[in-house]
Amino acid sequence: MYKDNVFRAAYYICKNRPDAEDICQETFLAYFKDSTEFESEEHVKAWLLRTAINRSRSLFRQLWRRNTEPLEEYMQFTEEKKDSYADLLSAVLSLPARCRTIVHLFYYEDYKIREISQLLGISEGAVKSQLNRGRALLKEKLQEEWNDEE
Numbered sequence: 001m002y003k004d005n006v007f008r009a010a011y012y013i014c015k016n017r018p019d020a021e022d023i024c025q026e027t028f029l030a031y032f033k034d035s036t037e038f039e040s041e042e043h044v045k046a047w048l049l050r051t052a053i054n055r056s057r058s059l060f061r062q063l064w065r066r067n068t069e070p071l072e073e074y075m076q077f078t079e080e081k082k083d084s085y086a087d088l089l090s091a092v093l094s095l096p097a098r099c100r101t102i103v104h105l106f107y108y109e110d111y112k113i114r115e116i117s118q119l120l121g122i123s124e125g126a127v128k129s130q131l132n133r134g135r136a137l138l139k140e141k142l143q144e145e146w147n148d149e150e
Contacts, residue, residue: 002044002045002048002049003024003028005045005048005049005109006023006024006027006028006048006049006052007020007021007024008104008108009049009052009053009056009101009104009105009109010023010024010027010052010053010055010056012092012093012100012101012104013053013056013057013097013100013101014056014059015093019056019059020056022059023052023055023056023059024052026055027048027051027052027055028048030051031044031047031048031051046115046118046119049105049109049119050119050120053101053119053120057097087142088138088142091137091138091141091142092104092138094141095134095137095138096137098130099130099131099133099134099137100134101120102116102120102127102130102131102134103131103134103135103138105119105120106131113127113128113131
């Protein structure tokens with residue numbers, strides 16, 4: 001049910017399809033081994049995303065793993081393949097890691113600021129700050145691309 005959500009969360013951090021697939025698999029194995037009683041499906045989803053994000057960050061910290069794959073290769077695995085979507089995805093992937101994760105959770109996973117704060121273990125103010133920073137960086141990058149096209 002949450003495979004795509006977990007994969008996307010891992011990919012936004014790893015920027016590498018094979019690693020994101022491994023993280024996805026490890027996350028679901030951890031879920032099946034965990035004996036935690038979840039309150040609701042939203043709690044399950046939040047737990048899976050939090051676990052995937054933590055595992056991705058842990059893997060990404062290893063210097064020898066910081067390789068990336070071309071955007072075109074990832075685009076074949078997305079649902080929409082429009083040019084504007086590719087530009088937006090490229091801009092989101094170029095954001096700093098903290099902004100990228102928060103933008104992903106807010107816009108792609110439809111989490112509220114309070115939920116992101118709880119999920120990442122940071123203050124709501126930090127989430128808002130990073131979200132605003134991400135928006136500003138996205139606006140700047142997309143305006144540059146649009147100005148270049150004219």
